[in-house]
Amino acid sequence: MARRGAPEVNAGSMADIAFLLLIFFLVTTTIEIDSGISSKLPPEMDEEQPPVDIKEKNLFQVLVSKDNQLLVEEKPMEIKDLTEAAVAFIDNGGGLDKNACAYCQGAKDPESSDKPQKAIISLVNDRQASYRYYVTVTNELVRAYTILRNRESMRKFNETYEDMYLRFKEWPADDQDSPEYEELEDRIKEIRELYPRNLSEAEPQKAG
C-alpha cells in the first residue's frame, strides 16, 4: 500500500496567534527615553573655604522668576534671544595681556567677560518656577556653548564638535587604544578647554 503523505497542518490561525502576541507587546512597550542634558553638580561646599572672587563683568546673571519671567543681567529678556546674548558674553574676549583671548570673535567690550575660561553663567531659579521653563533656559545656555565649540572646532579640525563627540561616543569598545581614538579624545579636550562650560546653578534662593 502506498504511504499517504502527512496531512497539511492548517496554518490559518497562525496569524491570530501572532496578532495576539503583537498586541501584548504593543501594550507593554514603553520606548525608553535615554537622552538628556547632562550636567555636573558642584561638590559639597566647605564652610571654611573662602568664596572665590569673581569680577562682576565676568558674571552673566540669568534669573528665572516665579512667574516664569526671564531676567538677564537684571533686564527682562525673551527666551529666544537668550542664546545670542550668552554667545556674545562668552565670546566677548575683552581681557588684556594675560587675559587676552586670541580666538574670540566677540565685541571686545571691556565691560563684559575677559575670556571664555573666566566667563561664568550663573543660573538662578525661583522655587516656584516651572520645570519646563527651567529646562528650556538650560537648553538655550548649553546651546550657546555648543555653537562656540562647533565654530572653533570647524576652524581647527574642519569638523563640528558635535560630530566629533558623537564619533567619540560611538567608537567600538574593542578599538579604544588606537591612535585615532586618542587623537579624537585630545581634540575634544582641547575644544572644551577653549570654551569650558562654566554654567553654575547657584545655591538655592530663599523662597520669597
Added chain:
Amino acid sequence: MSKFKKNKSGDLPAISTASLPDIVFMLLFFFMVATVMRDDEMKIDNNLPSANQVEKLEDKNKLVNIYIGKPSAAYQQQFGSSDVVQLGDKIASVKEVFNYVNTKRSDMPEDIQNEMMVSLKVDEDSKVGVLTDVKQELRKANALKISYTTKQGDPMRNVR
C-alpha cells in the same frame, strides 16, 4: 482570441492572505526587540519636557533614576497633589534620596561606581523647588554626575 478573457464570471479572485502571518511576525519581532520592560511602576505623572542639546545617557547599569512629579490620580488621596519624589517604585521624601543613591551605588560593581549617573526624570509641569532640594541631597551624597532626562525635540515647544 479568448486568451485573456478566461475569468469572465466577474468575481475578483480572493487575495491570498498566506503572507499575513509573516508580516505580523515581522512587526512582532520589532516590538519584542524594542520593548524595555519598565522596572519601576510609576506612581506619579511623568511627562518629560523636550530639549535639543541632549547627550545619550550612560549604560543602564550605571544609571540611577529619580522621578519627580505630582502623584497620579489614584495616589492623590494618600500623598496630596503637590510635587513628590519617587525612588524605585515608591514615593519617598527628599531626605531619603541620600540613602537611596548610596545604596544603589554600593550595589554596583566597584569599577563603575564612580561613573554612576543620576537621571532626573522630572515632570514638565512640576516646580523647580523639589528638584533643587534633590540636587542638594545629591551633592551631599557626592553623586555629582546628573542628567536632566528629556525627550528629543524643540525646546520652545515647552514654553508656548
